[in-house]
Amino acid sequence: MQCNVHGLSHVAAHWFPVNETFDSLQGEGGFTGTPALFIRMQGCDVGCPWCDTKHTWPRDEARLVSQGEVKAKTALAEGSWAWFDVEQLADVAHDSAARHIVITGGEPCQYDLRQLIGRLQKTGKRVQVETSGTYTPYVGRTAFLTVSPKYHMPGGRKVLERALERADEFKFPVGKRSDIETVLERLQPYSERHGTPIWLQPLSESRTATELCIEAAHRYGWRVSLQTHKFINIR
Numbered sequence: 001m002q003c004n005v006h007g008l009s010h011v012a013a014h015w016f017p018v019n020e021t022f023d024s025l026q027g028e029g030g031f032t033g034t035p036a037l038f039i040r041m042q043g044c045d046v047g048c049p050w051c052d053t054k055h056t057w058p059r060d061e062a063r064l065v066s067q068g069e070v071k072a073k074t075a076l077a078e079g080s081w082a083w084f085d086v087e088q089l090a091d092v093a094h095d096s097a098a099r100h101i102v103i104t105g106g107e108p109c110q111y112d113l114r115q116l117i118g119r120l121q122k123t124g125k126r127v128q129v130e131t132s133g134t135y136t137p138y139v140g141r142t143a144f145l146t147v148s149p150k151y152h153m154p155g156g157r158k159v160l161e162r163a164l165e166r167a168d169e170f171k172f173p174v175g176k177r178s179d180i181e182t183v184l185e186r187l188q189p190y191s192e193r194h195g196t197p198i199w200l201q202p203l204s205e206s207r208t209a210t211e212l213c214i215e216a217a218h219r220y221g222w223r224v225s226l227q228t229h230k231f232i233n234i235r
């Protein structure tokens with residue numbers, strides 16, 4: 001099998017390591033409540049301590065399974081994955097009733113997504129990509145890009161200005177007051193320049209974090225995003 005995804009993010013990729021594909025509702029940000037097909041890529045080296053998809057971090061060849069097994073996953077959060085090419089993912093899109101597709105991870109922007117996004121859009125569906133902003137987003141011009149910037153994470157990756165410039169929305173996890181300062185210093189200038197909405201996401205929906213988010217949203221004209229899928233116990 002030709003595999004051009006190993007570190008060659010500038011080369012248009014045809015094959016992608018996929019952890020799971022499933023229909024659900026987008027639970028976060030501006031598309032909250034939208035029925036969506038999720039395509040979860042395998043692989044992430046950012047290392048966020050609170051990550052709720054740690055099973056997507058390693059691309060362990062020992063966990064390689066068939067496409068059927070990946071498509072048949074239910075609520076299992078586990079690290080098996082399969083290679084899919086662009087046409088096979090277009091078939092998955094055709095089979096889904098959802099009109100919105102979310103490419104997530106893991107870190108999907110490790111891979112050049114332009115060809116895949118173009119093909120998925122040809123199925124008549126809108127494509128959203130969720131990224132940490134630590135890779136150049138090769139997503140073309142018409143995909144909706146959600147950037148959730150991850151600063152000073154154990155993986156040591158830096159948030160890239162070109163990702164912040166390209167963002168259609170920002171989503172920022174907030175656990176403490178200094179996180180609000182980070183949003184003010186690092187994201188608000190882009191928001192003011194481009195009108196990019198800023199969504200604050202209280203970590204673990206704790207009382208303290210939620211109150212911080214509400215207070216800041218009032219003060220600065222930002223918004224609060226809750227992980228609504230968790231409230232109704234869906235993927």
Ligand code: SF4
Pocket residue numbers: 044045046047048050051052053054056105106107132150
């Ligand atoms: S970037 Fe996303 S997938 Fe990667 S560690 Fe952070 S939260 Fe998890």
